Amino acid sequence: QVQLVESGGGLVQPGGSLRLSCVASGFTFKSHAMRWVRQAPGKGVEWVSEINSGGGSTYYADSVKGRFTISRDNAKNTLYLEMNKLKLEDGAVYYCEKATSSGVVAGVGSDEFGRWGQGTQVTVSS
Numbered sequence: 001q002v003q004l005v006e007s008g009g010g011l012v013q014p015g016g017s018l019r020l021s022c023v024a025s026g027f028t029f030k031s032h033a034m035r036w037v038r039q040a041p042g043k044g045v046e047w048v049s050e051i052n053s054g055g056g057s058t059y060y061a062d063s064v065k066g067r068f069t070i071s072r073d074n075a076k077n078t079l080y081l082e083m084n085k086l087k088l089e090d091g092a093v094y095y096c097e098k099a100t101s102s103g104v105v106a107g108v109g110s111d112e113f114g115r116w117g118q119g120t121q122v123t124v125s126s
Contacts, residue, residue, distance in 0.1 A: 009120030
């Protein structure tokens with residue numbers, strides 16, 4: 001079955017950096033677009049970043065553009081999110097999600113993504 005295991009979260013000071021990872025299994029990772037979303041306490045889910053199946057096209061929310069970098073290693077079935085210059089408002093649980101089918105195109109605002117992991121907590125605090 002599909003599994004997405006996120007890791008790399010933690011406590012960091014404003015201005016700091018973290019690298020999140022998401023190890024995928026149970027499906028053909030290299031054929032699916034992937035994305036990161038986050039949810040802060042008491043708030044809705046916020047789309048953060050998205051990447052196409054090959055890794056050559058990436059997309060970002062305005063709130064993280066220039067600070068976060070999404071990437072993937074299809075040989076390792078792993079999705080990454082490099083987060084720099086972290087702000088207090090970046091604190092949230094971060095989830096990786098997979099496109100529900102290999103036909104889902106990244107970067108077009110599709111909501112055809114599903115979540116199969118528990119997320120990883122990112123806390124930004126001084």
